[in-house]
Amino acid sequence: xxxxxxxxxxxxxxxxxxxxxxxxxxxxxxxxxxxxxxxxxxxxxxxxxxxxxxxxxxxxxxxxxxxxxxxxxxxxxxxxxxxxxxxxxxxxxxxxxxxxxxxxxxxxxxxxxxxxxxxxxxxxxxxxxxxxxxxxxxxxxxxxxxxxxxxxxxxxxxxxxxxxxxxxxxxxxxxxxxxxxxxxxxxxxxxxxxxxxxxxxxxxxxxxxxxxxxxxxxxxxxxxxxxxxxxxxxxxxxxxxxxxxxxxxxxxxxxxxxxxxxxxxxxxxxxxxxxxxxxxxx
Ligand SMILES: Cc1cc2nc3c(=O)[nH]c(=O)nc-3n(C[C@H](O)[C@H](O)[C@H](O)COP(=O)(O)OP(=O)(O)OC[C@H]3O[C@@H](n4cnc5c(N)ncnc54)[C@H](O)[C@@H]3O)c2cc1C
Numbered sequence: 001x002x003x004x005x006x007x008x009x010x011x012x013x014x015x016x017x018x019x020x021x022x023x024x025x026x027x028x029x030x031x032x033x034x035x036x037x038x039x040x041x042x043x044x045x046x047x048x049x050x051x052x053x054x055x056x057x058x059x060x061x062x063x064x065x066x067x068x069x070x071x072x073x074x075x076x077x078x079x080x081x082x083x084x085x086x087x088x089x090x091x092x093x094x095x096x097x098x099x100x101x102x103x104x105x106x107x108x109x110x111x112x113x114x115x116x117x118x119x120x121x122x123x124x125x126x127x128x129x130x131x132x133x134x135x136x137x138x139x140x141x142x143x144x145x146x147x148x149x150x151x152x153x154x155x156x157x158x159x160x161x162x163x164x165x166x167x168x169x170x171x172x173x174x175x176x177x178x179x180x181x182x183x184x185x186x187x188x189x190x191x192x193x194x195x196x197x198x199x200x201x202x203x204x205x206x207x208x209x210x211x212x213x214x215x216x217x218x219x220x221x222x223x224x225x226x227x228x229x230x231x232x233x234x235x236x237x238x239x240x241x242x243x244x245x246x247x248x249x250x251x252x253x254x255x256x257x258x259x260x261x262x263x264x265x266x267x268x269x270x271x272x273x274x275x276x277x278x279x280x281x282x
Contacts, residue, residue, distance in 0.1 A: 041058055150173060250272040
């Protein structure tokens with residue numbers, strides 16, 4: 001059966017797109033490789049989503065996005081999308097174990113974290129070198145960890161780890177820290193977080209797990225022990241194999257390189273769903 005729209009990724013962007021498409025009566029399937037709700041499902045209190053003045057826990061918000069799409073008739077498929085290609089006047093989505101044919105595709109596969117670019121990084125990934133603890137911050141209670149990064153994601157993670165009871169060193173490579181004033185205030189008031197600027201991580205050391213790093217600060221190198229290093233030095237769109245251009249192909253949310261916010265992703269999903277609906281009726 002050919003779908004009207006295959007939505008790749010079930011985060012805020014994909015679920016909002018699916019809700020809009022399904023409510024106009026279009027046959028829509030969301031393909032999700034992990035957890036419905038995407039990154040949003042792992043966030044703690046989301047305090048910057050419109051219409052929730054008290055904030056809302058990420059998992060609950062994610063559940064609402066999914067419930068709305070389901071209530072309007074979208075269906076869900078647990079699979080990873082590998083690639084999209086033009087086929088027989090439509091689009092063929094190759095999955096890990098099967099394929100889907102659709103008249104249109106919305107790619108809403110989110111973003112991935114950038115690495116530091118150090119030789120030992122792959123070896124330690126998941127073994128002391130992490131990206132986002134998100135709702136697993138409590139695992140680091142009583143531990144001494146470091147966060148590397150100079151933006152808001154790094155600031156959020158440092159605070160979340162500190163709230164969960166970890167002692168946190170926040171290392172910023174540049175001379176300045178790019179975060180909004182309330183975040184800076186929260187960091188400077190938190191006695192569990194020590195912020196240092198002008199610090200670069202040069203080497204990762206350890207056996208089975210990461211145990212220490214070599215830092216460069218003011219032209220000098222020195223070793224520091226860490227229980228874990230959280231790397232939040234940027235993100236890039238995470239996309240399956242895509243044709244450069246294809247009629248009926250749309251990209252939404254973090255995957256489109258938009259500002260990474262849940263509400264922006266949801267709005268972009270709706271915008272791309274409207275574009276897809278217009279394409280399908282033309
Ligand atoms: C540490 C951190 C803190 C944040 N805090 C906030 C905050 O306080 N407020 C806020 O508004 N935003 C916050 N964000 C950003 C917010 O989580 C994202 O902007 C939002 O989730 C993006 O939605 P999305 O649907 O585009 O992508 P995602 O939420 O990433 O969803 C993408 C989905 O696609 C799936 N997927 C990926 N590849 C495939 C594939 N090939 N096939 C099938 N499925 C696939 C993934 O499993 C995932 O479920 C935070 C992000 C991070 C990392």
